[in-house]
Amino acid sequence: MKVGTAESEPGKVSTGYLSVTDLPTGQSERIPVVIVEGDESGPTVWVTGTIHGDEPTGMEAIHEFVARIRDESLRGTVVCIPVMNPSGLRTNARTSYYHGDDPNRYFGIERGDGETPPSVQQLICERLYAEISTSADVVISLHTSWVATYPYTILPRVSYGSNREKADTVELRDRIIELTDAFGLPAINQFSHEETERRSLEHTLTGAAVADGIPAFTPELGGRFVVEQDICEAAVVGLYNVLHAFGMVTEPASSSMEFELPAETDLKRLVHPHADTAGLVHYNVQEGEWVQSGQVVAAIVTPHGGTKTRVNTDHSGYVLSRYEGIAVYENDPLLDMAVPDDEPLLREYRG
Numbered sequence: 001m002k003v004g005t006a007e008s009e010p011g012k013v014s015t016g017y018l019s020v021t022d023l024p025t026g027q028s029e030r031i032p033v034v035i036v037e038g039d040e041s042g043p044t045v046w047v048t049g050t051i052h053g054d055e056p057t058g059m060e061a062i063h064e065f066v067a068r069i070r071d072e073s074l075r076g077t078v079v080c081i082p083v084m085n086p087s088g089l090r091t092n093a094r095t096s097y098y099h100g101d102d103p104n105r106y107f108g109i110e111r112g113d114g115e116t117p118p119s120v121q122q123l124i125c126e127r128l129y130a131e132i133s134t135s136a137d138v139v140i141s142l143h144t145s146w147v148a149t150y151p152y153t154i155l156p157r158v159s160y161g162s163n164r165e166k167a168d169t170v171e172l173r174d175r176i177i178e179l180t181d182a183f184g185l186p187a188i189n190q191f192s193h194e195e196t197e198r199r200s201l202e203h204t205l206t207g208a209a210v211a212d213g214i215p216a217f218t219p220e221l222g223g224r225f226v227v228e229q230d231i232c233e234a235a236v237v238g239l240y241n242v243l244h245a246f247g248m249v250t251e252p253a254s255s256s257m258e259f260e261l262p263a264e265t266d267l268k269r270l271v272h273p274h275a276d277t278a279g280l281v282h283y284n285v286q287e288g289e290w291v292q293s294g295q296v297v298a299a300i301v302t303p304h305g306g307t308k309t310r311v312n313t314d315h316s317g318y319v320l321s322r323y324e325g326i327a328v329y330e331n332d333p334l335l336d337m338a339v340p341d342d343e344p345l346l347r348e349y350r351g
């Protein structure tokens with residue numbers, strides 16, 4: 001197998017770079033690639049990190065995962081891209097600096113005959129995705145969320161209809177659930193179907209892979225900017241157990257860290273509640289905590305500390321993240337929550 005200059009050999013770890021575009025200053029933008037090929041042939045697992053440049057945990061988890069499996073007897077191949085967005089990593093920013101766009105919204109976009117050609121970031125995503133989609137049996141897109149975040153995995157929404165039979169889509173959904181269970185973090189359904197569309201999440205790497213029938217999911221490994229070691233370790237164990245689910249290694253691994261959000265129903269992501277007035281936020285809750293509908297989760301205060309309003313949640317559910325920064329304007333979001341999901345993950349495509 002060859003990805004850029006990385007050429008794999010059975011029983012070996014190969015490294016290299018995939019050149020994705022030329023830079024104005026003469027170098028090319030090179031994406032690092034690590035391929036771990038087993039002695040025996042088998043499935044191909046792709047693991048990607050740091051497509052948002054301020055999310056280093058995926059990168060470090062990949063480094064540690066490769067160190068863990070490099071001497072294992074492996075069936076199949078693991079292809080890792082520790083840094084999908086080098087320009088964002090260099091500037092410690094979510095987006096790339098070419099034009100400041102979010103790299104994780106350019107996958108699986110069909111090119112029209114419009115007057116405007118694709119941006120360089122879209123071209124880079126097309127080139128990366130061409131490599132990934134030709135061989136991937138699963139795509140694991142490692143991310144982090146806001147600084148104060150309980151780790152979880154996002155289960156993508158899955159559609160059937162124009163391009164896929166319902167039975168195949170059910171199988172795809174079940175496979176994704178099986179693999180995220182193996183990964184081990186609490187699995188939370190993506191935003192509602194409507195919100196998923198509104199946010200163009202079908203053009204994330206995970207969204208595009210799933211639309212092409214490739215199982216894919218998105219772990220959120222705690223907060224951005226820093227690597228939280230316990231969550232990073234859980235991710236390494238999780239990746240290993242995905243290999244186990246594919247029969248690529250013989251024994252599962254166990255983690256000293258357990259992350260759980262037990263619930264009686266499926267949960268989905270929801271950004272809720274929002275500030276109803278400008279001010280400074282005093283939170284009463286923290287990530288990982290269950291809150292009850294009607295509960296006061298924050299107070300909005302004046303600079304002198306006097307309470308302006310109290311903010312209740314209209315939903316029961318877990319707090320996944322508190323938003324960064326405490327100065328808010330009207331309608332700024334306060335929490336990412338995991339709340340009971342009243343829609344199935346699967347739905348008929350109506351586009």
Ligand SMILES: [Zn+2]
Pocket residue numbers: 051052055143144
């Ligand atoms: Zn991200």
